[in-house]
Amino acid sequence: MSGEIIGAVPPLEAGPPKMNIGVVGWIRMNLFNTWYNSILTVLSLSLIYYTVTSLLNWGVRLARFTGVKPEDCQGIDGACWPVISDNWAFFMVGTYPYELRWRPLMALLVVVALIMLAVWPRIRRMRLYQLAWLVSPIVIFIIIKGSDTFGLSQVDTRHWGGVMLTVILSVVGIVFAFPIGLMLALGRRSRMPVINILCVGYIEMIRGVPLITVLFMSSIMLPLFFPEGFNLDKVLRAQIGIIMFAAAYQAEVVRGGLQGVDRGQEEAAMALGLSYWQSMVLIVLPQALKIVIPTMVSSAISLLKDTSLVVIIGLFDLLGIANLVLANPIWLGKMFETYVFVAAIYWVMCFSMSRYARRLEIRFSAGDR
Amino acid sequence: MTELTQEQGKVQLISWRNPAVRSVVYQIVSVVLVGFAAYTIFQNTVANLTKRGIASGFSFLNIESGFAISEVMPVPMLEPGFVSFISSIFLGLIAAFVLHKWVTRKGKTVGGDYRLVLLTIFFIFVVPAITYLLTNHIFVTETYSEASSYGLGLVTGVFNTIKMSILGCILATIIGFFVGIARLSSNWLVAKLAETYVEIIRNIPVLLQIFFWYFAVIRTLPMVRESINFFDVFIINNRGIYLPDPTPLPGFHPFLIALFVACVGVYFRLRHVKAVQDLTGRQLPVLFPSIAILIVFPGLVWMGLGAPVELSYPKLTGFNFTGGLNPSPEYAAMLMGLSIYHGSQIAEIVRSGIQAVSTGQKEAARALGLRGGFVMRLVVIPQAMRVIIPPLTSQYLGVTKNSSLGVAIGFPELVSVGGTILNQSGQAIEIIGITMAVYLAASLMISVFMNWYNEKMKLVER
Numbered sequence: 001m002s003g004e005i006i007g008a009v010p011p012l013e014a015g016p017p018k019m020n021i022g023v024v025g026w027i028r029m030n031l032f033n034t035w036y037n038s039i040l041t042v043l044s045l046s047l048i049y050y051t052v053t054s055l056l057n058w059g060v061r062l063a064r065f066t067g068v069k070p071e072d073c074q075g076i077d078g079a080c081w082p083v084i085s086d087n088w089a090f091f092m093v094g095t096y097p098y099e100l101r102w103r104p105l106m107a108l109l110v111v112v113a114l115i116m117l118a119v120w121p122r123i124r125r126m127r128l129y130q131l132a133w134l135v136s137p138i139v140i141f142i143i144i145k146g147s148d149t150f151g152l153s154q155v156d157t158r159h160w161g162g163v164m165l166t167v168i169l170s171v172v173g174i175v176f177a178f179p180i181g182l183m184l185a186l187g188r189r190s191r192m193p194v195i196n197i198l199c200v201g202y203i204e205m206i207r208g209v210p211l212i213t214v215l216f217m218s219s220i221m222l223p224l225f226f227p228e229g230f231n232l233d234k235v236l237r238a239q240i241g242i243i244m245f246a247a248a249y250q251a252e253v254v255r256g257g258l259q260g261v262d263r264g265q266e267e268a269a270m271a272l273g274l275s276y277w278q279s280m281v282l283i284v285l286p287q288a289l290k291i292v293i294p295t296m297v298s299s300a301i302s303l304l305k306d307t308s309l310v311v312i313i314g315l316f317d318l319l320g321i322a323n324l325v326l327a328n329p330i331w332l333g334k335m336f337e338t339y340v341f342v343a344a345i346y347w348v349m350c351f352s353m354s355r356y357a358r359r360l361e362i363r364f365s366a367g368d369r
Numbered sequence: 370m371t372e373l374t375q376e377q378g379k380v381q382l383i384s385w386r387n388p389a390v391r392s393v394v395y396q397i398v399s400v401v402l403v404g405f406a407a408y409t410i411f412q413n414t415v416a417n418l419t420k421r422g423i424a425s426g427f428s429f430l431n432i433e434s435g436f437a438i439s440e441v442m443p444v445p446m447l448e449p450g451f452v453s454f455i456s457s458i459f460l461g462l463i464a465a466f467v468l469h470k471w472v473t474r475k476g477k478t479v480g481g482d483y484r485l486v487l488l489t490i491f492f493i494f495v496v497p498a499i500t501y502l503l504t505n506h507i508f509v510t511e512t513y514s515e516a517s518s519y520g521l522g523l524v525t526g527v528f529n530t531i532k533m534s535i536l537g538c539i540l541a542t543i544i545g546f547f548v549g550i551a552r553l554s555s556n557w558l559v560a561k562l563a564e565t566y567v568e569i570i571r572n573i574p575v576l577l578q579i580f581f582w583y584f585a586v587i588r589t590l591p592m593v594r595e596s597i598n599f600f601d602v603f604i605i606n607n608r609g610i611y612l613p614d615p616t617p618l619p620g621f622h623p624f625l626i627a628l629f630v631a632c633v634g635v636y637f638r639l640r641h642v643k644a645v646q647d648l649t650g651r652q653l654p655v656l657f658p659s660i661a662i663l664i665v666f667p668g669l670v671w672m673g674l675g676a677p678v679e680l681s682y683p684k685l686t687g688f689n690f691t692g693g694l695n696p697s698p699e700y701a702a703m704l705m706g707l708s709i710y711h712g713s714q715i716a717e718i719v720r721s722g723i724q725a726v727s728t729g730q731k732e733a734a735r736a737l738g739l740r741g742g743f744v745m746r747l748v749v750i751p752q753a754m755r756v757i758i759p760p761l762t763s764q765y766l767g768v769t770k771n772s773s774l775g776v777a778i779g780f781p782e783l784v785s786v787g788g789t790i791l792n793q794s795g796q797a798i799e800i801i802g803i804t805m806a807v808y809l810a811a812s813l814m815i816s817v818f819m820n821w822y823n824e825k826m827k828l829v830e831r
Contacts, residue, residue, distance in 0.1 A: 030555070030556065030557035030558075031556060031557060031558055033555065033556075037554075037555065037556045037559075040554070040556050040558070040559050041556060041558050041559075044556075044558045044559055044562050045558065047562070048558075048562070191392075192392045192395060192396050193396070194396035194399060194400055195395065195396060195399055198399065198403060205805075205809065207812075208808060208809040208812035208813065209770070209804075209805045209808045209809060209812075210770035210771065210773040210784070210808060211770075212773045212774065212776065212784055213773065213784065213801060213804050213805050213808065216784075216788075216801055216804075217801050217805075220791070220797045220801070221797055221798060221801055223417075224413070224414045224417045224418065224797065224798070225410040225413055225414055226413055227413050227416070228416065228417065228420065301572070305572075305573070305574040305575070306574070308574040308576045308577055309576060309774070311576065311777065312576075312774075312776055312777050319574065319576065319577055319580070322577075322580075323580070326584070333589075335581075335584050335585035335588075335589065336585050339577065339580065339581045339584075339585050342577060343573045343577055343578075343581070346572065346573050346574055346577065347569065347572045347573055350572035350573070351568065351572045354572065
């Protein structure tokens with residue numbers, strides 16, 4: 001590009017016009033570059049101004065933060081936050097007995113401690129630490145449910161609720177749905193017609209119906225399937241429904257990963273003399289699962305949101321507690337505060353997970369190239 | 370697998386080492402296990418049902434229900450004449466298809482000869498119409514009341530589900546495309562606003578959103594006396610939204626037929642225009658003739674019949690508004706919840722679909738001299754649609770399935786009506802079975818249709 005032009009004037013030592021750089025330039029480029037963009041900018045600004053000011057007025061300026069009695073909120077136009085602070089424990093653990101509330105707290109501490117320890121790679125690689133993760137679900141279950149052998153009084157699952165129940169339903173749902181979904185996905189790719197038909201039938205049937213019908217099935221029909229006198233816990237029934245539902249979706253996620261692995265990998269494994277299970281466990285699945293980890297996180301997010309449906313079959317998860325609080329005549333009419341608070345909790349959980357999924361996606365795609 | 374064992378020869382055929390043998394054994398074992406589980410479940414269920422004194426079977430569908438459904442509509446119940454009507458439609462379609470194949474084989478097109486076009490119209494429309502007139506009873510419409518049967522209640526529920534899903538899908542698509550394109554806007558503020566909307570809405574459970582719209586917004590609207598009133602045309606209060614209702618007068622059906630004929634006319638005109646362009650490269654005017662056909666012909670019929678539609682406005686009579694179109698608060702809340710939630714999901718689909726089209730395509734189109742709108746319409750959108758359609762299908766399925774959440778706020782759709790019947794009659798297995806079957810059928814139909822559409826779009830690819 002260095003063609004000598006005879007008589008060319010040397011370029012002036014001047015930068016771009018001041019109007020095109022810096023903050024002013026950025027605003028001109030991104031907000032007012034055409035006449036309709038200018039109109040849109042003004043419209044958006046007024047929309048943002050209106051929303052933010054009315055939200056701040058309602059939630060902060062005119063709101064009441066202190067006080068525990070509903071009477072404290074009389075005569076104010078803004079939010080009545082005591083409805084949240086007064087029912088805080090209720091939102092967190094439901095109707096869990098008052099004097100035993102230290103137990104869910106301890107369970108939470110166990111999980112937080114385990115997550116915090118994961119920061120140090122040295123500890124992460126320790127066998128003891130990995131064992132602790134494996135044992136933790138049992139420990140947490142014993143802490144929350146109680147067990148006579150450990151001197152902890154039993155707490156009936158009727159009293160489980162709030163954030164605790166939401167988290168339990170979704171975490172247990174994912175953990176149990178994953179192996180089932182894995183098997184279903186392998187079965188769907190199987191060349192044995194019977195197994196293939198069974199798996200495809202199950203997956204397509206569950207994916208074709210709404211979760212609420214699956215929950216109805218597990219809560220109403222399941223007791224009919226067992227012999228007389230065999231009593232299934234209500235929470236457990238809902239959990240079974242959630243696992244059945246999530247397994248079908250997990251199966252499709254895993255199948256996507258399996259399709260992403262080159263066929264040659266499996267053939268090479270077979271050529272080396274590995275059996276089907278060896279080739280799957282050692283060669284294909286590690287590659288397949290790595291591809292779909294971000295997708296799995298998104299399906300975990302969907303499941304977390306979907307657990308709110310247990311409200312309809314009469315459990316008191318986070319959303320159910322919100323309705324319970326609103327049904328209390330003392331807090332009548334505090335709908336905005338309650339729903340906004342509950343929505344915020346769901347949002348924080350789901351949004352942080354989706355950010356995590358995006359980070360994983362970027363990290364994995366960087367590893368590939 | 371079997372060739373391998375025969376080549377090796379030494380491997381015994383009936384041996385655990387033979388994959389074919391293993392596969393057969395696995396399959397037999399799984400059949401036995403599933404069969405045993407099914408048998409046990411069946412036995413237990415029968416024992417439980419007899420103990421509770423519940424008779425199984427579908428005869429309960431004819432029992433009088435005795436409960437009211439808040440939103441009813443005339444529901445078609447099929448008559449014997451329906452069979453001959455449906456078969457005449459099928460025969461007409463088959464005849465038109467055969468004609469089409471026969472003409473194509475001769476190297477011509479149906480659109481090329483007006484006699485063939487008329488013959489096709491005769492097969493597809495006139496034959497069923499004649500059958501319809503001859504049989505005159507293909508269905509009767511019934512409206513559900515407390516004296517109706519459980520069966521009619523379920524059918525009403527299905528129709529409410531359909532009513533919910535169709536409008537929900539349309540609104541969600543509109544919101545989704547609007548927001549999805551806004552996310553790619555060159556205006557930074559608009560893009561950020563759209564992103565905020567998507568990130569907030571899609572991370573909150575849809576049921577919570579429906580509760581919010583229903584309990585916190587619609588239920589707290591002003592009472593009837595203090596309704597928000599726009600010139601007596603739109604009225605909003607806590608019993609719902611009131612809109613003017615177009616009531617058909619006697620001449621309405623001919624007008625509908627005229628509108629339909631105009632649509633068919635525009636369709637054939639578009640095909641003709643495309644054929645001419647493909648053949649000669651000449652672009653015939655499309656927009657104005659189409660509008661002319663769509664407006665002038667039905668408009669003439671409209672005027673000839675003397676405006677066969679009357680708008681009925683809501684009026685305050687006693688303690689409530691009557692007349693006009695009045696979607697219930699439940700319907701409005703469901704519609705808002707579903708369309709806003711799924712709109713945010715569709716927005717993401719649209720955004721990633723448009724971004725999936727490589728910039729080279731746009732640059733090439735511009736290099737060919739196409740102007741902005743044409744670049745989008747002829748180059749970007751057709752390619753983006755191919756990426757968009759499969760996930761869009763699953764969103765439509767999601768809207769249909771999530772319409773079942775109406776049960777939580779008392780919108781009388783299928784699951785809700787089914788739940789009431791279940792509580793009254795105790796026929797759990799039958800009701801849940803029917804509900805699942807209806808949703809499965811709907812899912813199947815939507816995915817078959819969308820797969821067909823997807824195939825059609827794919828054929829353009831080389």
